Structures are given as C-alpha cells and as structure tokens.
Amino acid sequence: MTAIEQxxxxxxxxxxxxxTSYLELFFDLVFVFAITQVTTLLLEDTSAAGFARAALVLGxxxxxxxxxxxxxxxxxxxxxxxxxxxxxxTAGSFLMALAVPNAYLDQGAWFVVPYVGVRVLHxxxxxxxxxxxxxxxxxxxxxxxxxxxxxxxxxxxGLVDDPVRTWLWALSLVVDVGxxxxxxxxxxxxxxxxxxxxxxxxxxxxxGESIVATGVSASGVERDAKLAGAVVVAFAGVATLxxxxxxxxAPAVERAVKRAGDTAxxxxxxxxxxxxxxxxxxxxxxxxxxxxxxxxHPDEALSGAGRxxxxxxxxxxxxxxxLARYRSIRRIAWERVLxxxxxxxxxxxxxxxxxAVVMTAAVALLALALAVEAARLRELRASIRAG
Numbered sequence: 219m220t221a222i223e224q225x226x227x228x229x230x231x232x233x234x235x236x237x238t239s240y241l242e243l244f245f246d247l248v249f250v251f252a253i254t255q256v257t258t259l260l261l262e263d264t265s266a267a268g269f270a271r272a273a274l275v276l277g278x279x280x281x282x283x284x285x286x287x288x289x290x291x292x293x294x295x296x297x298x299x300x301x302x303x304x305x306x307x308t309a310g311s312f313l314m315a316l317a318v319p320n321a322y323l324d325q326g327a328w329f330v331v332p333y334v335g336v337r338v339l340h341x342x343x344x345x346x347x348x349x350x351x352x353x354x355x356x357x358x359x360x361x362x363x364x365x366x367x368x369x370x371x372x373x374x375x376g377l378v379d380d381p382v383r384t385w386l387w388a389l390s391l392v393v394d395v396g397x398x399x400x401x402x403x404x405x406x407x408x409x410x411x412x413x414x415x416x417x418x419x420x421x422x423x424x425x426g427e428s429i430v431a432t433g434v435s436a437s438g439v440e441r442d443a444k445l446a447g448a449v450v451v452a453f454a455g456v457a458t459l460x461x462x463x464x465x466x467x468a469p470a471v472e473r474a475v476k477r478a479g480d481t482a483x484x485x486x487x488x489x490x491x492x493x494x495x496x497x498x499x500x501x502x503x504x505x506x507x508x509x510x511x512x513x514x515h516p517d518e519a520l521s522g523a524g525r526x527x528x529x530x531x532x533x534x535x536x537x538x539x540x541l542a543r544y545r546s547i548r549r550i551a552w553e554r555v556l557x558x559x560x561x562x563x564x565x566x567x568x569x570x571x572x573x574a575v576v577m578t579a580a581v582a583l584l585a586l587a588l589a590v591e592a593a594r595l596r597e598l599r600a601s602i603r604a605g
Contacts, residue, residue: 236409238416241301242290245308246420249283252315253499254427257506259319264523271384275321275329276500277391278372279314282333283420284492285340285365291412292354293347303343310336322380330376337369357405364397398492403484410487414472417491421463424499425456428506432456435510448516448574452509455581459505459535462554462588463498466595467539474546486546494542501535504528508577516574520565528577529565532584533558553594557587 253276260272286307295304310332317328341362348355368390375386432452439445471490478486508528511520520528536554543551560583568576 236291236412238412238419239290239295241295241304242416243419245286245304245311246283246416246423248308248311248315249279250420250423250427252279252311252318253283253424253503254431254506255315255318257428257431257503257510259321260503260507260527261510262319264521264527269523269526271322272503273500274384274387274391275318276503277496278333278387279318280496280499281391281394282311282336282340285337285344287413287416287491288406289340289344289347290416291409292358292407293344295347300343300347303339307336307339307343310339322383326376326378326383330372333376334369334373337365341365353405354407357403360401360405361397364393364401368393368397398488403488404481406484407480408475408484408487410472410475410483413475413487413491414468417495418464418468421495421498421502422460424502425460428502428509429453429456431506432509432513436513439514444516444574445513448513448577451574451578451581452513455505455509455577455584458581458585458588459502462535462539462584465588465592467543467551471542471546489545490542494538494545496538497534497541498538501531501533501538504531504534507531512573512577517572519570520573520576524573525565525569525576528580529562532561532580536561536584536587551591553587553591557584560584560587 256272256276256279259275260268262268263271293300295301313332314329314336317325317332321329341358344358345355345362348358371393372387372390375383375390378386432449436445436449475483475487475490504527508520508524508531511524511527536558540551540554540558543549561580564580564583565576568579
C-alpha cells in the first residue's frame with residue numbers, strides 16, 4: 219500500500235494516547251484571543267511594514283503557545299501545583315494579549331513583560347514536570363538555554379522604540395526557531411492524538427473568533443440586502459476553511475505522525491504542527507481582516523490591503539496544508555496549490571469590483587478546489603475498499 223493509500227485507509231490501530239484536558243482548552247481560549255488581537259494590530263497599519271510587524275508578533279505568540287502544547291503533551295498537569303502554575307501562565311497570556319494591538323506603540327513593555335514570564339514559566343514547568351523521566355528531561359534541557367535567551371532578547375526589544383524593537387523581536391524569534399532546529403527532537407516522545415486534537419481545537423476556536431470579529435464589524439452597518447449577502451459569503455468562507463482542515467488533511471496527518479517510528483515521530487510532529495500550522499493560523503487572521511472589511515463596506519471596492527489579506531489569507535491557509543502533506547507523505551496537494559493560485563489571481567484581476575463580489579469569487583474557487591480534492595479522495599477510498 220502506498221503512503222497516500224495508508225493515510226486514506228480507515229484507522230485500525232488501537233493506541234493509548236493522551237487527550238486534551240479542559241484546563242488546556244481554557245488556556246487555548248486566552249491564546250486565541252491573543253492571536254485574534256493581531257487582527258486589530260493589523261487593521262491599525264495595513265502597509266507592507268504593518269503586515270510584516272503583525273506577522274512577527276503572531277510568530278512570537280504562536281511560538282509561546284506551541285511550547286505549552288509540547289509541554290502538556292509530555293507532562294501530567296492534573297496535580298494542584300501544576301494547575302496553579304498553568305493558570306498563572308494563562309493570566310500572563312491574557313495580560314500579553316491585551317497589549318498586542320499597541321505592542322509597537324506605547325505598550326511594548328506591557329506586551330513583552332508577561333510574554334517573558336509565560337516563556338520562562340514554560341521552561342521551568344517543562345523541566346520540573348519531567349523529573350521522573352530523565353531521558354526526556356535531558357532533551358528539553360538542551361533546548362532550555364535557547365528558550366531562555368530568546369525571551370530576554372524580546373524583553374530588551376520591548377524597552378526600546380521602533381525600529382530597534384522590531385529587529386530585536388525578530389532576532390528573538392530567530393533564536394527560538396534556530397534553537398529548535400539545531401538541537402533537534404531526539405529524546406522527545408509524542409502523543410500523536412493529543413497533538414492532532416489540540417491543534418485542531420485551536421484552529422476551530424480561531425475560526426470561531428473570526429466569525430465573532432466579522433459579526434462585531436457588522437454591528438454598526440445598516441441592515442439591508444447587501445449586508446446580508448456579505449455576511450453570508452463571509453460565513454461561507456469560514457465554513458470552507460473549516461472544511462479544508464477537517465475533511466481529510468487533519469486525520470491524515472495524525473495517522474502519519476502515529477505511524478512514524480519513535481525517532482522520526484517527534485521531528486515530524488514539530489514540522490507538521492509547530493511549523494506548518496503557522497501559515498494556517500496566519501491565513502485565518504488575514505481572511506478575518508478581509509471579511510471585516512467586506513462586511514463593513516460590501517458594495518465598495520476592497521482596498522489594496524483588503525485584497526492582499528483575502529488572497530494571501532486563502533493562499534497561506536492552503537499552502538500550510540500543502541507543506542504538511544508533503545512533509546508527511548512526500549505528495550503535493552495539487553488541488554490546494556491551484557486553489558491558492560486562483561485566490562491570488564482573483565484579487566489581482568478584480569481590483570475595482572465590489573468587495574462582496576470579490577469575496578464570493580475567492581470563496582467559490584476555494585470550495586471548488588476542495589470539492590475536486592474530495593472527489594478524488596473518495597475515488598481513492600473506494601478503490602482501496604474494492605481492492
């Protein structure tokens with residue numbers, strides 16, 4: 219059986235896996251709030267530099283959340299002491315989230331001080347929680363210096379003005395990613411089901427928050443047929459993004475991580491979940507920006523920033539899956555590549571068309587690409603059953 223056939227086949231393994239806890243979901247709600255705050259940051263400055271700075275803050279927040287996803291994948295968080303410290307990290311994350319929209323203005327310290335606290339507490343909890351597992355603890359200790367130096371660089375950035383702040387925060391993120399890549403994943407043990415469930419729930423919450431943000435943007439708009447159409451197409455877009463994640467790719471990636479050997483599993487989980495999910499989350503944020511602009515002015519042409527957010531949002535979202543699938547089974551999801559290209563082409567060609575029309579065309583092409591992919595996968599599953 220080929221790699222793609224293995225992933226399309228029904229799951230038959232009975233594997234005992236860690237599951238996502240209610241405490242983790244509570245923590246994730248706060249972090250999704252922090253990530254959706256990036257939308258507000260972006261709307262304050264829709265220049266190319268503004269998009270880049272928003273992507274940088276998103277990267278910092280995403281890296282912090284991902285660290286806790288790895289933490290809870292590895293340690294028991296049900297003891298009273300760990301729960302209290304985890305709630306302290308949640309409170310710090312909330313303080314950080316409140317400052318995201320003004321992180322480059324007068325609230326750099328308000329953003330970065332709780333960010334550093336959350337990052338340092340993560341390392342301490344990780345090392346302490348693995349005290350009964352010396353091999354796994356040794357693995358995180360190798361990463362600890364990188365994960366402590368990076369927040370200190372970020373702290374320095376929060377205490378100076380832009381553009382130095384931006385460069386220091388970028389350096390901080392480079393240190394984080396560089397450390398993870400240079401140290402590697404040897405010694406880490408991974409529960410594939412927990413990762414797939416945790417990241418999937420995070421994506422659902424992020425999609426839900428984008429619906430909320432779109433709804434809020436419609437609160438001050440006159441109720442008429444144009445608004446109703448814009449709201450419907452924006453909701454259809456979010457629903458199609460949900461379809462793109464949960465119809466096939468999410469369970470397929472989970473199976474790929476499960477079936478990887480012990481040595482390769484942690485590295486595959488790092489690449490697929492930590493790295494490949496970043497453009498997926500960034501795509502949700504950008505689509506939410508385009509949806510808010512569309513709902514606010516459905517019969518006006520989208521600005522250049524709005525069209526960029528729409529095209530780049532769909533393209534990044536789809537390309538995240540393309541990267542994850544290629545990393546998992548070395549196959550290219552051509553339907554998604556074409557869907558990403560079509561979304562970009564639409565916003566380039568329809569530069570003077572009403573926002574609701576542009577959004578409708580982009581969402582329709584996205585749905586078409588996914589429908590073609592779904593039909594092909596159904597044929598593949600049918601052939602597997604017949605064989």
